[in-house]
Amino acid sequence: MSKRSLGGLAAAAMVVLSGRVLAAWEHNLPEPVSPATKEIFNLHMLTATIALVIMVIVTAIIVYALWKFRKSKGYEADQNFHKGWFGTWAWVLVPVVVLGIDMSVAGKASKVFDLVEDTSTPDMTLKVIGSQWKWTYEYMDEGIRLVSSLNRDRKTNDPLYLHDVDNPVVLPVNTRIRLLHTATDVLHAWWVPALAYKKDAIPGYINETWTIIEKEGTYRGQCAEICGGGHAFMPIVIKAVSKQKYAAWVKEKKLAAAAALAEASSGKVWTRDELFSKGEAIYKANCVACHQANGQGVPNVFPALAGSKVATGDIKVHLDTVIHGRPGTPMAAWGGQLNDLDIASVVTYERNAWGNDTGDAVQPGDVKAAR
Amino acid sequence: MSTEAIHDDHHDHKPSGIGRWLFSTNHKDIGTMYLIFALVMLFLGGASAMMLRAELWEPGLQIVDPDTYNNLLTNHALIMVFGAVMPAAAGMANWMLPMMIGAPDMALPRLNNLSFWLLPFAALMLILSFVVPHFGGGVPINTGWTLYPPLSLQAGIGMDFGIFTLHILGISSIMASINIVTTIVNMRAPGMTWFKLPLFAWAWLLTGLLLIMIMPVLAGGVTMLLFDRHFGTSFFDAAGGGDPVLFQHLFWFFGHPEVYVLLLPSIGILGMVVPTFSRKPLFAYKPLVYSMFFLTALGMVVWAHHQYTVGMSKEVTTYFMIGTILISIPVGYMLFSFIFTMWRGSMTFETPMLFAVAIVLMFSFAGVTGIMLAVVPADLQYHDTYFVVAHFHYALIPGALFGIYAGVFYWLPKWTGHMYDERLGKIFFWWTTIAFNLTFFVQHFVGLAGMPRRISDYSPVFTDFNQISSIGAFAFGASHFLFVWIIIKAVRGGKRAGDKPWDGAQVGNAGLEWALPSPPPFHSFTTPPVVK
Amino acid sequence: MTSTTEGYFIPEPSRWPIIAAMTVFTMLVGTVLWMNHLGAGPWIMLAGVLMLAYLFKGWFGDVIKENLSGSYNGRVDRSFRQGMFWFITSEVFFFITFFGCFYYLRNITLPYLGGEGHLANSHLLWENFTYTWPPLQLPDATNYTQAKEAMEPGGIPLWNTIILLSSGGTLTWAHWGLKKENNRQLVLGLIMTVALGLTFFCLQAYEYGHAYAEMDLTLNSGIYGSTFYMLTGFHGFHVTVGSIMLIVILGRALKHHFSAHNHFAFEAVAWYWHFVDVVWIALYIFVYWL
Numbered sequence A: 001m002s003k004r005s006l007g008g009l010a011a012a013a014m015v016v017l018s019g020r021v022l023a024a025w026e027h028n029l030p031e032p033v034s035p036a037t038k039e040i041f042n043l044h045m046l047t048a049t050i051a052l053v054i055m056v057i058v059t060a061i062i063v064y065a066l067w068k069f070r071k072s073k074g075y076e077a078d079q080n081f082h083k084g085w086f087g088t089w090a091w092v093l094v095p096v097v098v099l100g101i102d103m104s105v106a107g108k109a110s111k112v113f114d115l116v117e118d119t120s121t122p123d124m125t126l127k128v129i130g131s132q133w134k135w136t137y138e139y140m141d142e143g144i145r146l147v148s149s150l151n152r153d154r155k156t157n158d159p160l161y162l163h164d165v166d167n168p169v170v171l172p173v174n175t176r177i178r179l180l181h182t183a184t185d186v187l188h189a190w191w192v193p194a195l196a197y198k199k200d201a202i203p204g205y206i207n208e209t210w211t212i213i214e215k216e217g218t219y220r221g222q223c224a225e226i227c228g229g230g231h232a233f234m235p236i237v238i239k240a241v242s243k244q245k246y247a248a249w250v251k252e253k254k255l256a257a258a259a260a261l262a263e264a265s266s267g268k269v270w271t272r273d274e275l276f277s278k279g280e281a282i283y284k285a286n287c288v289a290c291h292q293a294n295g296q297g298v299p300n301v302f303p304a305l306a307g308s309k310v311a312t313g314d315i316k317v318h319l320d321t322v323i324h325g326r327p328g329t330p331m332a333a334w335g336g337q338l339n340d341l342d343i344a345s346v347v348t349y350e351r352n353a354w355g356n357d358t359g360d361a362v363q364p365g366d367v368k369a370a371r
Numbered sequence B: 001m002s003t004e005a006i007h008d009d010h011h012d013h014k015p016s017g018i019g020r021w022l023f024s025t026n027h028k029d030i031g032t033m034y035l036i037f038a039l040v041m042l043f044l045g046g047a048s049a050m051m052l053r054a055e056l057w058e059p060g061l062q063i064v065d066p067d068t069y070n071n072l073l074t075n076h077a078l079i080m081v082f083g084a085v086m087p088a089a090a091g092m093a094n095w096m097l098p099m100m101i102g103a104p105d106m107a108l109p110r111l112n113n114l115s116f117w118l119l120p121f122a123a124l125m126l127i128l129s130f131v132v133p134h135f136g137g138g139v140p141i142n143t144g145w146t147l148y149p150p151l152s153l154q155a156g157i158g159m160d161f162g163i164f165t166l167h168i169l170g171i172s173s174i175m176a177s178i179n180i181v182t183t184i185v186n187m188r189a190p191g192m193t194w195f196k197l198p199l200f201a202w203a204w205l206l207t208g209l210l211l212i213m214i215m216p217v218l219a220g221g222v223t224m225l226l227f228d229r230h231f232g233t234s235f236f237d238a239a240g241g242g243d244p245v246l247f248q249h250l251f252w253f254f255g256h257p258e259v260y261v262l263l264l265p266s267i268g269i270l271g272m273v274v275p276t277f278s279r280k281p282l283f284a285y286k287p288l289v290y291s292m293f294f295l296t297a298l299g300m301v302v303w304a305h306h307q308y309t310v311g312m313s314k315e316v317t318t319y320f321m322i323g324t325i326l327i328s329i330p331v332g333y334m335l336f337s338f339i340f341t342m343w344r345g346s347m348t349f350e351t352p353m354l355f356a357v358a359i360v361l362m363f364s365f366a367g368v369t370g371i372m373l374a375v376v377p378a379d380l381q382y383h384d385t386y387f388v389v390a391h392f393h394y395a396l397i398p399g400a401l402f403g404i405y406a407g408v409f410y411w412l413p414k415w416t417g418h419m420y421d422e423r424l425g426k427i428f429f430w431w432t433t434i435a436f437n438l439t440f441f442v443q444h445f446v447g448l449a450g451m452p453r454r455i456s457d458y459s460p461v462f463t464d465f466n467q468i469s470s471i472g473a474f475a476f477g478a479s480h481f482l483f484v485w486i487i488i489k490a491v492r493g494g495k496r497a498g499d500k501p502w503d504g505a506q507v508g509n510a511g512l513e514w515a516l517p518s519p520p521p522f523h524s525f526t527t528p529p530v531v532k
Numbered sequence C: 001m002t003s004t005t006e007g008y009f010i011p012e013p014s015r016w017p018i019i020a021a022m023t024v025f026t027m028l029v030g031t032v033l034w035m036n037h038l039g040a041g042p043w044i045m046l047a048g049v050l051m052l053a054y055l056f057k058g059w060f061g062d063v064i065k066e067n068l069s070g071s072y073n074g075r076v077d078r079s080f081r082q083g084m085f086w087f088i089t090s091e092v093f094f095f096i097t098f099f100g101c102f103y104y105l106r107n108i109t110l111p112y113l114g115g116e117g118h119l120a121n122s123h124l125l126w127e128n129f130t131y132t133w134p135p136l137q138l139p140d141a142t143n144y145t146q147a148k149e150a151m152e153p154g155g156i157p158l159w160n161t162i163i164l165l166s167s168g169g170t171l172t173w174a175h176w177g178l179k180k181e182n183n184r185q186l187v188l189g190l191i192m193t194v195a196l197g198l199t200f201f202c203l204q205a206y207e208y209g210h211a212y213a214e215m216d217l218t219l220n221s222g223i224y225g226s227t228f229y230m231l232t233g234f235h236g237f238h239v240t241v242g243s244i245m246l247i248v249i250l251g252r253a254l255k256h257h258f259s260a261h262n263h264f265a266f267e268a269v270a271w272y273w274h275f276v277d278v279v280w281i282a283l284y285i286f287v288y289w290l
């Protein structure tokens, strides 16, 4: 008796606790804002309810049995129970009932799945590329490219710690957006629960999902497939804006991109300081995740660049490492992602920062020659 | 020189000294070694879990760096699955099967010892994989137990040790399974017909068959990984025409049946415990056996429900979804059989029975969340979040570990000849059960709220749930010291257990183990008993 | 069920199992070190191989001794047979794995990269790649060497098929001899089988050399080379093991170890060899022919 009441007490405490807790804390999928996530949300609530009901029934039967059929209450075992009509037919009854529930769940699920898989007639296409450890976005129709990585300035007590990036993705509302998922190095998964379910980003292959964001706002998510040491540090932030604002943003981005391109191919000779400060920004956006802000890397995993033979030695080797990467290691080939000026400046930065006082100033022309 | 079991040698001539253990060909001694090994590994795997939970106590990196976290995570899973649960189940099979079916020993005793001795060396290899990277061997195994490429191709020497660990474990499991299956098929006493077989033997027969079919697939997959790493092949590299997802298919072709490998022995143990303490034969024994066959068959063909997000075609995905959902039929049937065995029984609640009841309840819960996961569109949200972590710990801890606890308490009197301390047993039950639920129940919610699994650091919005979970985990871990104490106490002494310590032990399809004294003689049945 | 009162042979404690476990461990640690270019690797591997030789001699020696002393009764024999049966079952699954991979890569995912099928979008990443089988052109050959030509089903592979099939025949003939207690036929059949097995092995080795030297078909030539060597190599490994076992059996046959009723070792090896045979046929059809 005492044990039973102990269990009951514990159960009651848990219900009360979880009730209070649940009211205060985020405990369910976020409010969905796209057609597919809405359907999925409803499906989730349905299956969760079914699960709950089954658990209530099972618990009720067990608790009743424990209470009723106890030796301490003098209950004699019914040795013929399994030979009665129920014993004879239970093997049909139970499976049929379970099959019925199964099939109705599956039926509902495949309807939702039809909607989820319907990737037809997009208004725009966004290619999402996962890399260790940042996201690159290509607006396929606009020719815009955006690199988005963790905002490292947030402190651990900030609610946005690990949930904020330097460059959020800007997307228009009420537009059917096709998302193409791929990766450059290892598996990643782009997951923003409110507006897009997951699909893996697989190097060499392209997966497809879609969304229509129905509400303006900022939506957050993060990488959902283990991708190495920085897996926890690959957040996603989407700013959904009106179509007009989006158009304005696109225009601005295009102008900026054109200007950057012109700058890179202008043939201008850059000073070391110009390259250094540009390079610092590029290093922060692309390289800190591994080589760290202080250039010390992570022992045994990512080499230190401060004082490294490559970053203080022959410029050719340095350029080659950055442009072509090191196959078979996490060090990617940056030649395809950064333009000549970017590479020139990041290399200049590396050769002059953290006590690597080589004094070199690498020019875009050198990079071009090294490609 | 050979021992012909045909002579009724009453005074067991046990080999003496350390050689008795190192060179053993005795199923009980090997079973004991398996069980001790499993207990040690439980502590090792548990200690890694404690490190994980400590790191997850609050946002920020406090204890380990991310790669070490991921390495601990991998070790935790591999050690628990291959080091704790499977060897514990194999240990029980070794101890109990020959006694249950009336055999003198396992069919192939030397092979039996080899299956065991491979395990400590596998453990050593896994430890090497953890230690060597710290001396300049590159990135450790930071992939999780699924070892997905291309991440696993980036890792350093640790991954090679890890791959060979799995090879050794594979050889061990295949040989243990061959032995167990052969024992059950070939060594039954006269009259021990198929449908008199105790449920535990059935469960292990199917477990063994599963292992024989799936371990080669895992071994093949990791071998391909090894070739991609060192010999220039391109199985998992699209540039050479390969596909990283291929490895996932191989892993889960092994991995999904593997979860039933972990579950089935416990189901077998429930099939012994529940009738005993309900004092009434198992409800629907035959359909229960058939449903285990059904589960085995269905379990082999639903693996891709772990890969809904990789981009399989709609038809293929739907097939895997329906197949997976249908598993609720055999498993549901099993659980209901146990409930109906209790129904109109005359129940008492010794520790094994407490665990049995808790298993039926909590494993049902794991099952229904499993069905939620099986529903494709919804899994596109759940996948790789703590919701999945919660699901599988509800499945693995009640479904596998608690089953083993139930078995330990149920058979401890038979093994040692002493009753364990019932009061402590009950305390242990309540302590673990409450702590376990505290640890993992909240993980469902933190997962839905958006916390991915396998992260070493998280946003403060998840802190509260994680702290509850960590408190639960520490309490759960601490309870195991009590567990070990109860066992030590029972080994050292205590109330003498009769041949048949449980008064319901002989109902229905009970095994022949109760016909032997407690503790049983060195060679179980020197002359085959005849079952009427 | 079996007859009632037979006893069962339980071996004395034996040191071989733990030595076997140590052997496996030693060989594998050596391999890891070798693969990572650490000096001690090959020596440790060598030590492992020596241990293996010692182990086989010792363990099998014990088994043979027990067998000859008549310790094994019918039930023990059945255990051995069933054990071997389940072992071969596990081997079957090994090959199913590799054939499955072959099918998956060839018929499902490689077409994706070439722009066909469910993930045809992937072609965006490999615009110059067209799917053919065998894939002599790779999506991106930077890290690979492309094979110059594909394996033809005629020539050596065809001869190898004939050789392996006839070796199955000679083995069966040897078995007939054994059942008739005709030791001459047994020995002769075994010698022929071993000879055919070794011929197969040599031809295969020659073919590999040819592929490496002239066709640029190597482990490094993308998925075609990878799958080709995976399937034929794993099979070739089984032929090698099978041949060694056949040679052991031949030695024992020369010593008159087998009788018409007691020859489990022979049968185990025969099953294994036939299994290797059947796998080859599947291999020939899927890898060389289709």
Ligand code: HEA
Pocket: A054, A058, A098, A099, A101, A102, B146, B259, B260, B262, B263, B305, B306, B324, B325, B327, B328, B331, B332, B333, B335, B363, B364, B365, B366, B367, B368, B369, B370, B371, B373, B374, B375, B379, B382, B383, B384, B388, B391, B392, B395, B396, B399, B400
């Ligand atoms: C013992 C181990 C065990 C067991 C038994 C199960 C059982 C089941 N599991 Fe679980 N599972 C794991 C261990 C286990 N699982 C692990 C370790 C993982 C994660 C691996 C990793 O990624 O690392 C996992 C992951 C996992 C996934 C992938 C999730 C993801 O990564 O996205 C899925 C998806 O379908 C799933 C489903 C199921 C189902 C349908 C069952 C079914 O067998 C459950 C059947 C049982 C019941 C349904 C309850 C009883 C039935 C009734 C009471 C009748 C009425 C019920 C209904 C009508 C619904 N499991």
Ligand code: HEA
Pocket: B042, B043, B044, B045, B046, B047, B049, B050, B052, B053, B073, B074, B076, B077, B078, B080, B081, B085, B143, B144, B145, B146, B389, B393, B396, B397, B400, B401, B439, B452, B453, B454, B455, B456, B473, B474, B475, B476, B477, B478, B480, B481
């Ligand atoms: C049978 C298998 C099994 C078992 C029994 C357990 C048991 C436990 N598991 Fe684990 N777990 C897995 C299999 C298992 N797990 C798998 C397969 C994964 C997925 C891995 C992957 O993603 O690749 C996983 C992942 C996993 C995670 C997810 C981490 C992540 O994704 O980042 C977590 C986090 O909480 C966790 C926690 C625990 C805890 C607290 C226990 C507890 O039950 C442990 C209880 C502790 C003991 C039994 C130890 C005994 C006591 C001591 C050692 C003394 C120390 C005591 C104190 C400090 C108080 N496990």
Ligand code: CUA
Pocket: A130, A131, A133, A187, A188, A189, A223, A224, A225, A226, A227, A228, A230, A231, A232, A234
């Ligand atoms: Cu990218 Cu995880």
Ligand SMILES: [Cu+2]
Pocket: B255, B256, B259, B303, B305, B306
């Ligand atoms: Cu599964």
